[in-house]
Amino acid sequence: MIIVISLILHQVYLALYKNAIFKVMNLSEKIQYINWKPEYDLKLVAMNEQHKRYVDTVNLLAECINENKCSDNFLSIFHRLAYYAENQFHEEERALYQNNYPKFMEHRREHLAFIARLIAFQQQYAENGETICADMFSYLREWFEQHILMFDKDAVEYMSKGA
Ligand SMILES: [Fe+2]
Ligand SMILES: [Fe+2]
Secondary structure, three states, X not given: OHHHHHHHHHHHHHXXXXXXXXXXXXHHHOOOOOOOOHHHOXXXXXXXXXXXXXXXXXXXXXXXXXXXXXXHHHHHHHHHHHHHHHHHHHHHHHHHHHOOOOOHHHHHHHHHHHHHHHHHHHHHHHHHHHHHHHHHHHHHHHHHHHXXXXXXXHHHHHHHHHO
């Protein structure tokens, strides 16, 4: 009797243990969203709004990956990013140029590299489907951290000094 009870308890323990491990693995696989913080705000309201919309789009991609529905939404996410690149980069570059920003060409090269990467992602998606979604998310998050929070910030600080 004692052996039977201990066997049952052992099975229950194993089931709970596996379930716990499974949950931990699942949690660790989930993509973390970008939370907008007040310190991300730049002094140009219009630019902030566009950057916030960019973050919303990146978070939408994260949500789609987490819920395994990237393929249903890839094209709309891609179009939102293309719209961001086309409009925001153009306005930003015009402001930088008009303010004689010394790193104008360097900044513009980054924008062009983003556009080229976006087109490459679209081609990769056509060939490989949603397997590229996680890579795209990593690139977009890196862009937020390396370009928006650094390059754009530098440019806005330069322009606000001259204002
Ligand atoms: Fe920007
Ligand atoms: Fe920029």
